[in-house]
Amino acid sequence: MIAQTPSLRSLSRFFFAANAAELQNAYDGLAAEATPPLPVVEEWKAVEFSFNRLFVGPRTLQAPPYASIYLDGDDTRLMGASTSRVRQLYAMLGLASPWQNQIPDDHLALELDALWQIEQALASVSSPQLEDARAYLIARLQAWVPAFVGRIQAAPQVHPAIVAVAGALTRALSTVDHVAAC
Amino acid sequence: MHESKSSGAKNIELALGSTLSRRSFLKILMMTGAAAALPSTGLLRSFSQEGPAFGRATFAGLGAYQTFRNACPRNCYDTCGIVSYVKDGVLEFVEGEPTSTYTDGGLCVKGYAYPRTVYSPDRIKYPMRQIGRGSGNWERISWEEALDAISGKILEIKEKDGSLLGMALTKYSGNFGITHYGVEGMLSSLGYTTRFVGTPCWPAGIDAQNYDMGNMWCNDPEDMVQAKYIIVWGANPAYCSVHSLKYIYEAKKRGAKVVVIDPVLTQTAVKGDEYWQVKPGSDGALALAMSRHLIDQGLVNRDWAAANGLGYDEYEAYIKANVTVEWGAEQAGLPVDVVKRVAEEFAAADPATIWIGYGMQRHVNGGVNVRAIDALVAMTGNVGKPGGGARYGHLFTWGFNYNAMVQAAPEGSVGYTGATGPKGEFDTGQGADATASYTDRTFNINKIGQEILDAQDPPVRLLWIANKNVVSQDFDKNKIVKAFEKVEMIVAVDLFFNPTVEQADIVLPTVTPFEDWTVNVSYWHYWLHLNEQAIKPLFETKSDIEIASALSAVLNAKQPGSCTFPQNIDAKEMMIKEFNDGIYQLFGITSWEDLRKGAAKAKLPSSASWSDLKFATPSGKYEFKSEIAQTNGHTALPEYKAGREAYAPLRLLTPHAKHGLHSQFQNLDWMHDLNPEPLVYVHPQTAGAKGIVDGDTVRVFNPTGEVRLKAQLTNNVPADTLLMYEAWFSAKNTFNVNLLVDDVSSDMGAYKTGSPGVAIHDQFADIEKVAA
Ligand code: SF4
Numbered sequence: 004m005i006a007q008t009p010s011l012r013s014l015s016r017f018f019f020a021a022n023a024a025e026l027q028n029a030y031d032g033l034a035a036e037a038t039p040p041l042p043v044v045e046e047w048k049a050v051e052f053s054f055n056r057l058f059v060g061p062r063t064l065q066a067p068p069y070a071s072i073y074l075d076g077d078d079t080r081l082m083g084a085s086t087s088r089v090r091q092l093y094a095m096l097g098l099a100s101p102w103q104n105q106i107p108d109d110h111l112a113l114e115l116d117a118l119w120q121i122e123q124a125l126a127s128v129s130s131p132q133l134e135d136a137r138a139y140l141i142a143r144l145q146a147w148v149p150a151f152v153g154r155i156q157a158a159p160q161v162h163p164a165i166v167a168v169a170g171a172l173t174r175a176l177s178t179v180d181h182v183a184a185c
Numbered sequence: 186m187h188e189s190k191s192s193g194a195k196n197i198e199l200a201l202g203s204t205l206s207r208r209s210f211l212k213i214l215m216m217t218g219a220a221a222a223l224p225s226t227g228l229l230r231s232f233s234q235e236g237p238a239f240g241r242a243t244f245a246g247l248g249a250y251q252t253f254r255n256a257c258p259r260n261c262y263d264t265c266g267i268v269s270y271v272k273d274g275v276l277e278f279v280e281g282e283p284t285s286t287y288t289d290g291g292l293c294v295k296g297y298a299y300p301r302t303v304y305s306p307d308r309i310k311y312p313m314r315q316i317g318r319g320s321g322n323w324e325r326i327s328w329e330e331a332l333d334a335i336s337g338k339i340l341e342i343k344e345k346d347g348s349l350l351g352m353a354l355t356k357y358s359g360n361f362g363i364t365h366y367g368v369e370g371m372l373s374s375l376g377y378t379t380r381f382v383g384t385p386c387w388p389a390g391i392d393a394q395n396y397d398m399g400n401m402w403c404n405d406p407e408d409m410v411q412a413k414y415i416i417v418w419g420a421n422p423a424y425c426s427v428h429s430l431k432y433i434y435e436a437k438k439r440g441a442k443v444v445v446i447d448p449v450l451t452q453t454a455v456k457g458d459e460y461w462q463v464k465p466g467s468d469g470a471l472a473l474a475m476s477r478h479l480i481d482q483g484l485v486n487r488d489w490a491a492a493n494g495l496g497y498d499e500y501e502a503y504i505k506a507n508v509t510v511e512w513g514a515e516q517a518g519l520p521v522d523v524v525k526r527v528a529e530e531f532a533a534a535d536p537a538t539i540w541i542g543y544g545m546q547r548h549v550n551g552g553v554n555v556r557a558i559d560a561l562v563a564m565t566g567n568v569g570k571p572g573g574g575a576r577y578g579h580l581f582t583w584g585f586n587y588n589a590m591v592q593a594a595p596e597g598s599v600g601y602t603g604a605t606g607p608k609g610e611f612d613t614g615q616g617a618d619a620t621a622s623y624t625d626r627t628f629n630i631n632k633i634g635q636e637i638l639d640a641q642d643p644p645v646r647l648l649w650i651a652n653k654n655v656v657s658q659d660f661d662k663n664k665i666v667k668a669f670e671k672v673e674m675i676v677a678v679d680l681f682f683n684p685t686v687e688q689a690d691i692v693l694p695t696v697t698p699f700e701d702w703t704v705n706v707s708y709w710h711y712w713l714h715l716n717e718q719a720i721k722p723l724f725e726t727k728s729d730i731e732i733a734s735a736l737s738a739v740l741n742a743k744q745p746g747s748c749t750f751p752q753n754i755d756a757k758e759m760m761i762k763e764f765n766d767g768i769y770q771l772f773g774i775t776s777w778e779d780l781r782k783g784a785a786k787a788k789l790p791s792s793a794s795w796s797d798l799k800f801a802t803p804s805g806k807y808e809f810k811s812e813i814a815q816t817n818g819h820t821a822l823p824e825y826k827a828g829r830e831a832y833a834p835l836r837l838l839t840p841h842a843k844h845g846l847h848s849q850f851q852n853l854d855w856m857h858d859l860n861p862e863p864l865v866y867v868h869p870q871t872a873g874a875k876g877i878v879d880g881d882t883v884r885v886f887n888p889t890g891e892v893r894l895k896a897q898l899t900n901n902v903p904a905d906t907l908l909m910y911e912a913w914f915s916a917k918n919t920f921n922v923n924l925l926v927d928d929v930s931s932d933m934g935a936y937k938t939g940s941p942g943v944a945i946h947d948q949f950a951d952i953e954k955v956a957a
Contacts, residue, residue, distance in 0.1 A: 012227070015227070015228065019228060021311075021325050022324065022325055023324070048316070048322075048324070051324055052316075052321075052322040052323065052324070055313075055323050055324070055325065056321065056323075059310060059311070059313075059323075059325065060307065060308075060309055060310060060313070060323065060682055061313075061315075061321055061323050061682040061686070061687070061916070062307065062321070062682050062916035062917075063307050063915060063916050063917060064306050064307055067306040069306065072306065078854065079301065079305060079306060079307075079853070079854040080300065080301050080304045080305070080306075081304040081305070081306055082275045082276075082304045086275075087273065087275070088201055090273070091201050091207055092197065092201065093229055094207060094211070095197075095200065095201075095207045095210045095211050095214075096211070096214065096220070096223060097211050097214060097215065097220045097223070097231050097232045098223065098225070098229040098230065098231055098232070099229065099230060099231075099232065100228070100229055100230075101228075101230050103274065104273075104274035104275065104720060104721045104723075105721055105722070105723055105724055105725075106724060112228060113228055113229060116227040116228040116229050117227075117229055119227060120223045120224055120225065120227050120229065121223070123222070123223065123224045124219055124222035124223045124224070125222075127222050128217070128218055128219050128222040130214065130217055130219035130222075131193075132210060132213055132214055132217070132219060133214070133219050134193055135193035135194070135196045135197050136193075136197055137193070138191045138193030138194040138197070139193065139194040139196075139197035139198065141194075142190050142191065142194040143194075
């Protein structure tokens, strides 16, 4: 069960990356454990440009990495009801985003980070509360990530490395789900 | 949320529903040591690491809204006051300012959509650099990297040219908040630079009113209720000034007659009692014809003209010798008897007023046409009267300190030595230092493409663009894009990746009004609105003055003394510094903080401008005959001036849209739902002759360029006219009316704004059907 937690962390870092070097770092972390193996990247700038078109800008984002876009039925407004809910969830865990009200709390990287932190804690303590929080977060991620991954796959000229990471994300979430259901 | 939701997930869902359960959940986590087991070496931080205050906000104050006062600064007549509702630091919704009788608690649909601007996923979030202009290949950079690159370029230019004239600024009306003149301040604080001066919007009319009355100064729009006769001449408030309509309706209810003059049957026109579909650019001829009829009928208020006018007799003599009602009516395309009747009704009504729209002065004869209309209002004695007046606009309430704007050049700065005029309509002259031996170099804001292509010694090396979507809104788009190739570095400060940003090297993310401190007034109504910072700036966005301040810090670190803009500014303090006693007195407030309770209105001696009939002209009179106009190359009297000759079979009009403000707002989804794609409106007769049916894809073309879009057939436009509304839809749509609008100047504007306007509505085109 703990086997996939490093990849949760690398996935979080990948989607939060600010530049090619950070992307590469996170990707290397993922590649070390990924099956099937991630494609070898020749030109990290190309990944960065594609990453920005998908998640940061320019233009209309190809795949906004925010839960509310997919969960609240409002495609073009951040900070929706589900953003506030996940902020409350973090608070229940005694956690908060240092970017509160600057970067929406439901950024994929932050939700993955919360899940990673829970997994880490559960490795050393047993807590029904944390189990519940974990189940909630997984269900939540599974409710929106498939649509998000669908947009990545459908985006024109998307870099194959990002499609591969999206695949790893899907697999990571389906594995944790399986474990959680046991 | 998820079909196979486990009981654990359901427990959490329940707990999320109440503050108490969330608190006790956390308490248990803490007691059992589970909270401490969270690594907190991730992105999310624990309350215990950051201190209790860090997380308190997420538990406290739920359900309670905080309210803030804001203003819509987007160059709309209405400049609405806004009340913003914020919960847990999130802007939830906005409503119109209830304390302003003008805003009257309501916004337009654009205003109500503001949270969707703030929280659009497509906002520019970080400073970014484009690797290859127009490539769409953007990398995120830090503010440090961005400012390092820009400051490096500035110092390189100074080194190479011995001056900063190679750095140019174009800025206009994306945000009219007073502190945003800090952009001009930033340029001044760097030295003498090149400025694109003037205004694309209303300069010909500004000059016209200055020749006639010595200033542009309109009555309070709220006094339109007192008018007995209202002519809305080339304005479309149903689209562009929705809050003014209520005064027109009220006047109608009290018995006033409303006549709308427009080449297009607008939403305003259908609300009037009478609509005149005039030929574009014929407004001067029409006003002269109406004046001729008043003269013939003895309906001129000669007492008023004799007491308050200069040169009326000469004007009358000119009209008698050169104008007949028949000629003017024919020019305008109207029946003679109708022109006569309305002229008579207008003269008989007391008070009677004309709202002179900005559309009608966007012609090669636009300025002189405004003068002829002004004269019509004056010769009926309606200037200076509540409920009367030649209403165009005003800058009466704009007497702020311009503290952010007025910055001294660094010592030893070298600049331009030629003659220079005002830098736009808001140039108060306060920044000018009469003893300085150098000035900025000024270029025509409306000919940015040509000016850059022509610029030499030095060329434009670094172009700073703020509050302006040049590539969408300036004229002759293709020329602009070509000219940009000559510029070594282009920096754009904006909210969205619009067509201008697409041509930039570096983009800096900026704030919406809700993330900013400033103060706003209108050029139409007389209210003053505070704009408070209601929420934290999203992502890494900064306001114009914060950018200036940060740039100053980097420059001074690299080369001490190279920039005088204050470093480490506080945006709120900068806002406060814009106020002065004059403003406090005018608005009857003792402190800017009074505005936190609501808007304030200027305490006017009369709702009428020029109520004391002391005009600001050299003679102190209303100048039917203006020597200054003559000195500036125009006729001293508002004589007839022919319009632009047609250069293609059909006239092309590209006015303001309903759901956008120039290139703003239309990119939001709400507007998109209301107005999903650009259309060209064609008269059925014209369409029929070209084999075009409703919904056909067409090509509209002229020597400047072409656009392809769908045709919509309508009787609202004349048969010889095509109409398409200006807009930037979004990155998905390359539609741009300025592919068809050239940069030919209007007659006036240089006197008071530094450059003439543009003959936006003196454009022509042809249309043909193409395969979809
Ligand atoms: S666009 Fe005009 S009418 Fe609409 S909210 Fe802004 S100022 Fe008011």
